[in-house]
Amino acid sequence: MLNTPSAAPLTPSVHAEGVSNDEFRAAMSRLAAGVVLVTAHEAALDPEGPGGEDVGMTATAFLSVSLDPPLVMVSLREGSRMDDLLDEQPLWAVSVLSESQRHIAGRFAMKGRISDRLLFEDIPYVRGEASGALLVRGALTTLECRTEQRVAAGDHILVIGRVLAASVPSGDGGPLLYFKGRYRQLG
Numbered sequence: 001m002l003n004t005p006s007a008a009p010l011t012p013s014v015h016a017e018g019v020s021n022d023e024f025r026a027a028m029s030r031l032a033a034g035v036v037l038v039t040a041h042e043a044a045l046d047p048e049g050p051g052g053e054d055v056g057m058t059a060t061a062f063l064s065v066s067l068d069p070p071l072v073m074v075s076l077r078e079g080s081r082m083d084d085l086l087d088e089q090p091l092w093a094v095s096v097l098s099e100s101q102r103h104i105a106g107r108f109a110m111k112g113r114i115s116d117r118l119l120f121e122d123i124p125y126v127r128g129e130a131s132g133a134l135l136v137r138g139a140l141t142t143l144e145c146r147t148e149q150r151v152a153a154g155d156h157i158l159v160i161g162r163v164l165a166a167s168v169p170s171g172d173g174g175p176l177l178y179f180k181g182r183y184r185q186l187g
Contacts, residue, residue, distance in 0.1 A: 033060035035105045035176040035183065038074055039133040040085050040092040054134050055116050057082040058109035060178045061156075062094065070163035075156045083157050090147040092161065093133035096140045098173040099185040104136060105176060106183070129130060130164040140175060142167045 038059050044052040061075035072094065075085040086092055097105055124137035131144035145161030146171050152158075174186040 001154055010067060012071075021090070023099045029180045032177050032179040032184070034062065035060055035097045035178050036062045036074075037095045037097060037104060037108055037136055037139075038062075038082060038092060039095070039135070040082065040089065041134075042085055043089065053117060054114075055085055056108045056119065058105045059149060065160060068091045070166070071148065071159055071160055072143060072163060075145055075153070077159050078157050080151070085157075086147055086159055087132075087150070087157075091131040091133065091134055092145050092159075093128050093131045093134035094143045094145065094146070096174040097136070097178050098140050100173055101136065101138065102176055102183045105178075126164065133169070135167075135169075137169065138172075139169060140173070142169060 036059050037056055039054060039056045042053045042055055047126050057076070057080070059074050059076075063073055065071040065073045074094070076086070104123060108116075120134060125134040126137065127133070128135050128142070128144040131146075133144065135142040135144075143163050144165040145163055147159055149158070149160040150157055177184045177186060
């Protein structure tokens with residue numbers, strides 16, 4: 001009798017609890033989420049050189065945590081550019097995108113994208129006074145935050161931030177939502 005290794009079954013990655021990545025992703029795609037643009041300003045490496053760079057990232061895992069003190073949370077993929085930046089400097093901002101800003105969400109969600117400087121080029125924005133980060137004009141609301149806590153959670157980092165400033169610059173339009181793997185409008 002020959003001792004031959006048996007072929008491993010070709011099944012999706014299953015965690016110890018029995019839920020595959022695909023099953024979990026499909027289940028969570030049924031949870032509608034608001035879409036935000038998280039921004040931060042990366043300081044210049046050389047204080048006498050150019051003034052640093054603005055960085056942005058689309059997120060759907062964003063929520064209010066506490067009213068007193070005012071805290072919010074965003075989930076970042078561990079090791080992403082935004083995770084690395086917010087690990088070094090604590091100030092960041094969030095623009096809650098409106099249904100007319102789908103192009104902004106798609107632009108900052110692209111993998112292998114061009115530089116953030118070029119992505120911001122034709123987007124109207126102001127620089128936040130409290131965070132120095134960019135705030136998208138026409139967003140439903142904007143928040144400027146300072147990191148209070150970072151919590152490792154699987155392959156993500158949960159960044160909890162104290163809200164330093166909040167503004168409701170636009171009352172027009174509805175929210176941009178993410179549902180079943182696509183950007184959607186309310187209603």
